[in-house]
Every structure is written in C-alpha cells, then in structure tokens.
Amino acid sequence: MRFRKKSKRKISIVNYLMRWWTVFFLLFSVFLIICVNVMADYAIRNAVIKEFTRQMYRAVDCVEKNDGKIEFSGNLENVDSDFTFVILDSHGNLVDGEYPPGYDPADDDSKKMHFRVVKSGNESFYVTERTKIIRRRKRIEGDYILRGIINKKNISTVFQRIKLYSYIALLVEVVMIVIVGIVLQRRISKPMLKMCEQAVQIGEGMDLSERMVYDGRFSEMDILLKAYNQLLVRMEDMISRQNQFNADVSHELKTPITVIRAQCQLTKDQLTAGQEVMVEEMIGIIERQSDWMGRMVEQLLALSRMDQNKISFELEEMDLADVVEVVCEDEGAASDKQRFDYDLSSTPVVADVALITMAVRNLISNAVKYSDKDTRIKVGCGRGNSGAYVSVQDFGIGIAPEDCSRIFEHYYRAEQSRSSEGFGLGLTLAMKIAEKHGGTIHVKSMPGEGSTFTLVIP
Numbered sequence: 001m002r003f004r005k006k007s008k009r010k011i012s013i014v015n016y017l018m019r020w021w022t023v024f025f026l027l028f029s030v031f032l033i034i035c036v037n038v039m040a041d042y043a044i045r046n047a048v049i050k051e052f053t054r055q056m057y058r059a060v061d062c063v064e065k066n067d068g069k070i071e072f073s074g075n076l077e078n079v080d081s082d083f084t085f086v087i088l089d090s091h092g093n094l095v096d097g098e099y100p101p102g103y104d105p106a107d108d109d110s111k112k113m114h115f116r117v118v119k120s121g122n123e124s125f126y127v128t129e130r131t132k133i134i135r136r137r138k139r140i141e142g143d144y145i146l147r148g149i150i151n152k153k154n155i156s157t158v159f160q161r162i163k164l165y166s167y168i169a170l171l172v173e174v175v176m177i178v179i180v181g182i183v184l185q186r187r188i189s190k191p192m193l194k195m196c197e198q199a200v201q202i203g204e205g206m207d208l209s210e211r212m213v214y215d216g217r218f219s220e221m222d223i224l225l226k227a228y229n230q231l232l233v234r235m236e237d238m239i240s241r242q243n244q245f246n247a248d249v250s251h252e253l254k255t256p257i258t259v260i261r262a263q264c265q266l267t268k269d270q271l272t273a274g275q276e277v278m279v280e281e282m283i284g285i286i287e288r289q290s291d292w293m294g295r296m297v298e299q300l301l302a303l304s305r306m307d308q309n310k311i312s313f314e315l316e317e318m319d320l321a322d323v324v325e326v327v328c329e330d331e332g333a334a335s336d337k338q339r340f341d342y343d344l345s346s347t348p349v350v351a352d353v354a355l356i357t358m359a360v361r362n363l364i365s366n367a368v369k370y371s372d373k374d375t376r377i378k379v380g381c382g383r384g385n386s387g388a389y390v391s392v393q394d395f396g397i398g399i400a401p402e403d404c405s406r407i408f409e410h411y412y413r414a415e416q417s418r419s420s421e422g423f424g425l426g427l428t429l430a431m432k433i434a435e436k437h438g439g440t441i442h443v444k445s446m447p448g449e450g451s452t453f454t455l456v457i458p
Ligand code: ADP
Pocket: 362, 366, 367, 370, 394, 396, 397, 398, 399, 407, 412, 413, 414, 415, 417, 418, 421, 422, 423, 424, 425, 426, 427, 428, 450, 451
C-alpha cells in the first residue's frame, strides 16, 4: 500500500525570513559581546597592572624603618585612596596598614604570583606585591612584603563602559530587529496578499480578460505578475481558439451531414423510380462527403493521440517520392492534376508511412487551398544537408511574418485565411509528426507572393 507523502506545513515567506534573520543577528550579537567582554577584561587587567606599578612606587616612598620597626610614614597621602597597601612579615603576618573591607588574607593562597585576582566572599580583588622593598636605591633590611590590594568594584575604566555600551547596543538591536521585521512584513506581505486576492477573484469570475496589477517596487513580484498575466493571455487565447474550433467543427460537420441525409432521401426516391444512373452520382456525393468527414475525424484523433503520446509508431522503409506522388494524385483528383510541377528524386527513409503521408497531405492540401486555381504548385523531395526533405511551394496568399511563428499552434489560423474551410490543426499535426521522427518543418513566406513549406527528416 502506498502512503502519500505528508505535505509540509505552509508558512509566510516574510515570517520565515525574519525568523532566520533574527536568530542569525542574535547569535552574531552574542558572539560580539563575548569578544568585547574578553577584550575588555584583558584591557582592564593591563590598565590595572600599570596603575598598580605607579601606586606601588608611591607606597614604597612611604615605607620607613625606625628602631628596627618597619612602618608607613605619614598616611600614604600620595597613594590613590582606592588602593590599599599593607606591610607583612615573611610569615604573612600584618606588620602595618589595614586590609580593605571584605578582603580575607586566608583566601589569598596564590602568593607566588606577582599579579592575581582574589575572591573573598562575594567580592573580588586585584592583588600585587613586592618581596624586596627598595627605597631610594636602598633595600630596606629584613624579609618584608609590601602588598597592594584594590576592590574590583572600585575600578571604573573606559573598558567597563564599553562593556556596558555593548549590552545597551544589543538591546537596541533586538528592538530594531523587531521593528524592521514588522515594517518589512507589512511592506512585502501586503502586495502579496493583494495579488493573491486578485488571482482568486479572476479564478472565481473566470474572466480571463482581466489582468493582475502591481505598482510596487519589488522586481520579483513584477516577474511573478508578468508570468501570471502571460499565462492568462495564453489561456484566454487558447480558450477562444478552442471555442472557435468547436463552432467551426459543428458548422463544418453540419453541411456534409445535411448533404448526406438529403442524398439518401433522393437515392431512395430515385431507386423507387428506377433511375440507376442518378443513384450512382448521388452515391458518389455521399462518398466524397463521408471521405471528407472521415479525414477530419482521422486528423482530430491522430492529434489527440499524439498529444497524449498514445499513437503507435511503426517504422518501415519507404520512399518519400512515392508518398508525394500518391498525395498529389489524391489532391489532384480534388483540384487540377496539371497544377503540380514535380522535382522528385528517389528518397528512401525509415519512417511511419501513415503518419508521413498525413503530414505531406496537410502541406499539399494547404498549398491547394491557399492559392488560386490557375497558379502552379511545386513539389519536390530529395536529400539535403539536414536529411531527407519534402518541399511544397505555392504562389498563393502567403503568410504575414507575425503569423509564421504561430501557425503550428493548435487551432491557430491567420486572419486572411479564416474564410476558407479548416480548423487550424493540419500544421500542428504535421509538425508533431515531423518531431516524432526527429525532424521539423520550415516555412518561408511572403504575403501575396506565396509560401514554401519544407518537411525535414534527419
Ligand atoms: P487550416 O488550414 O485547417 O486552417 P493548418 O494548421 O493547416 O490549418 O494551417 C494553419 C494556418 O496556417 C492556416 O489557417 C493558414 O492561415 C496558414 N497556412 C498554412 N499553409 C498555408 C499556405 N500554404 N499558404 C498560406 N497560409 C497557409
């Protein structure tokens, strides 16, 4: 048992784009903030080290040893008040000075490092120290340590401001993304919805002469709209040709059917009256009318089968010259046999005889149909550069250049030929047959001078 693939849930293009856009921007912003944080931390650390070196010099200047006792002279007045300095002995016991509030020396266990961060309770401190106290180029006797401490909270530098700014920037960015998203969504989806509404209206009203309009600035929408309108033009054209075709077929069939009916009635009457000669003539008329109808139905059937790819294709060896002769003879019987000028060389090809005959018949009967009775028709066949060919040249009404590209379309008939009988299917069928054999049909024509159709089979 086959299961149908579940179709994807449909979402709005704008929503889809905005979702990815927002995710990308947020990730990118987080990345930027991490970079700013790391760089700011690094820069703050360097700035603190520099400042510590300066304050340390000032603190050393205040150290004195009097009567074997080491202490700070004065009140460290030259030292920045955010920095705290203490003197310790070699065991780490406090000799002079006071630890800043919150700092616990027990938490400071990495004493070997010159510069470090110490965490005490909830607070963090930058700590640095000197083990040799040298004042005015003279070392103060004894193993003393001068330790400098500053609470991280007391450091206000440009870099911390940068950190703050980057958080604010992220917030502004998110707000902007949301606003831009809403604006974009309105700008893009509004014309799209309008176009959809128009399409639905046209579909519901089935008025194919209506066109969709878009006066916005998005080129993709314009392309979509033009493609849709082109489709409408083609559909309108196709439907009107189909309607014309239906009218033509009914009209064309009505005449022979009426003739056949009338002839049958007459034949019966003549038979009763014993007029055999008249009967023979009437049966001839019936035969011709039914032949004509038969040919038309045959073409319609062949075309519909060809369109559905259902036609059987039986290849066999044949001579194009024979086909042309047979068709000219048939067509000549209907018109004047003497009209044809032949230039036929034996041209053996492998093709479907019935189909090729149908194609050649359409070309020759068109030449007869679209030219005056007293003009000549040149038919030829042979082998050229592109393969075997059959050419049919007439000196009739000709075809306008703008019609030349369209005469192979279903039901298409040029303006000046609409008064003659036909349905605009013969050339469509002939072209399909040529293509089925890998070939084509070329046309050269000048209005008022005549046309040359060349069927080429490679
Ligand atoms: P039909 O002849 O039944 O109308 P066709 O498909 O055979 O249909 O031809 C399509 C159209 O091409 C014709 O209606 C006519 O306008 C044009 N055409 C075809 N052959 C000729 C020709 N030999 N001379 C002038 N016009 C032609």
